[in-house]
Amino acid sequence: MRILAMGDFHGKFQKKWERLIKKEKIGLVVSVGDFKPFSMKKLFFEKIYKKNQDKELWDFIGRKKFKELHLKDMRAAESVLRKMQRLEVPVFTVFGNNDWSKWPEAIDEQFFVKEGKKRWKWPYQDFFTPLVKKYSNIHDINYSYKRLGDYVLIGGGPSSFPGRVKSKNYKKLKSKLDKLFREFSKQNRKGKVIFISHNVPYNTKLDLITDKKSHKKARGKHYGSKLVRRIIEKYQPALHIGGHIHERQGKSKLGKTLCINTGGAHDGEAAIIKIEDNGKIGVRFIK
Numbered sequence: 518m519r520i521l522a523m524g525d526f527h528g529k530f531q532k533k534w535e536r537l538i539k540k541e542k543i544g545l546v547v548s549v550g551d552f553k554p555f556s557m558k559k560l561f562f563e564k565i566y567k568k569n570q571d572k573e574l575w576d577f578i579g580r581k582k583f584k585e586l587h588l589k590d591m592r593a594a595e596s597v598l599r600k601m602q603r604l605e606v607p608v609f610t611v612f613g614n615n616d617w618s619k620w621p622e623a624i625d626e627q628f629f630v631k632e633g634k635k636r637w638k639w640p641y642q643d644f645f646t647p648l649v650k651k652y653s654n655i656h657d658i659n660y661s662y663k664r665l666g667d668y669v670l671i672g673g674g675p676s677s678f679p680g681r682v683k684s685k686n687y688k689k690l691k692s693k694l695d696k697l698f699r700e701f702s703k704q705n706r707k708g709k710v711i712f713i714s715h716n717v718p719y720n721t722k723l724d725l726i727t728d729k730k731s732h733k734k735a736r737g738k739h740y741g742s743k744l745v746r747r748i749i750e751k752y753q754p755a756l757h758i759g760g761h762i763h764e765r766q767g768k769s770k771l772g773k774t775l776c777i778n779t780g781g782a783h784d785g786e787a788a789i790i791k792i793e794d795n796g797k798i799g800v801r802f803i804k
Contacts, residue, residue: 518668521606522779523787524549524613524715524760528593530600531785537803538606541789545606545665548655549760549779550675550715551613553594553645556586566734573637580637590615591644602652609656609663609670610649613715613761614677618645620659623680623687623744658713660693662701668792669701671754673714676742677761691744698752708755708796712774717759718746721769723778728764749774756790756798768800780804 521534521543537543555561557574564577575583594616601608612618617640649657656663658672673694680687704710717723724741740762749757749771757776766780766788775798780786791799 518792520790523782525781527783528554546608548610616645619643620674625684676716710754716742716761
């Protein structure tokens, strides 16, 4: 099995990926999401991330402007989906934190919304699930699975930061993953389960933020997912594929599990994974 693992497209799908799929005889693409760009990223970090976590972006730019920018980002995301639809191999994907969908973070809503504040409902729609359904070659495996011969792909979902293990959302999402791993325990014991999520496991070399361009509040900290880490530690799948932390493309072992950060496809980064018949896994990173 030859897999092209990629994610964090942020509105761009380079022509070289089509050529690479043919040249490397890729059998499938595994995507960790973030199809959508975040054109308001600078504003978010300037206004909200550090000091105004009880506010929303539209509190600063207005609802009309926010809606305009968000829909523009959605059009860019769909342009990526259209190009992936034309690929000669199937695509299996989870969603990223930028791909606004029905899947929550592993943290409760109260963390984001000040108690008693009236919420504008429009931005909290499930934008992405119905969008992906339009494309028959792109398969949504968020908190679901797909059988590929002897192998099973188990999908996690969006995650932008570690989360809170005592929150209701964390427990709800962990329960879904526990159920999937129990269902395919036989395949997992044989090393035939591949776990996919947007974010990488917490507190590894794959999630440490060191980029000098990153926000100083996050620099030097680990921003992987605690949920992903605990699932890997508990079930030890043969392989985990994640992304989100663009600067940390690479691989690391967590127990018996080989963990991969694909890097950012928008920067021309991805990983080619070759799984031999005997279960041996080889990885080559595209930079």
